[in-house]
Amino acid sequence: MGAVWRRDQTDYLTDALSQLTGWTRDLRGLRRTLTLDDSQHRELAEHITVYADAAEVRAQVRRLDGHTQIQLCTPDGGPLTPNEVSLAARIEAAYGEITNR
Template sequence: MRVRRSDKGRRDYLVDAFALLQGWTRDGHEMRRTLPLDDSQHAALTESMKVAADALQLRAEARRLDGHTQIRVPTPEGGGLSDSEVALAARIEDLYKRITGVVA
């Protein structure tokens, strides 16, 4: 027997999954995260992040500001979070931990 989930249940699941990603925020139609990285770590994260975003067919932007890397992942206008967007945020978090050696 196949169990169908309502769209509301799916949205609740994604909101809960996103909430587990510490440091990530949603602001309007984007997800954001600011990370303390040096220039070489920023370059490594940006390159790896682009590969992950391309694989999920999403956009992700990173910029340097005052010794920090600001990450922005636009989300569709009028829509909630998607599986792919939450997966990308989680992947970026994993990349950050691998690049910096941060242990969760």
């Protein structure tokens, strides 16, 4: 990812997140909306389920008007951790593979 480590983990996570295009951060976690067809959505949702389970991150994926909406949160609703940012990066990689980007 190329993020710079600082003493304050929040700064580190902000740096790492800034390198993930399209992801936004809010009080609930990380969000991203992607334009995918139905088969691409299913494939990405499967990847997200596997990755989220392994990273112990709560991932919500839904389909709305031809878009895939993703929200990543900590299991306990606490502050953002490296797991959510790492999962976002893995989702971006899977998205690139699925859409050949």
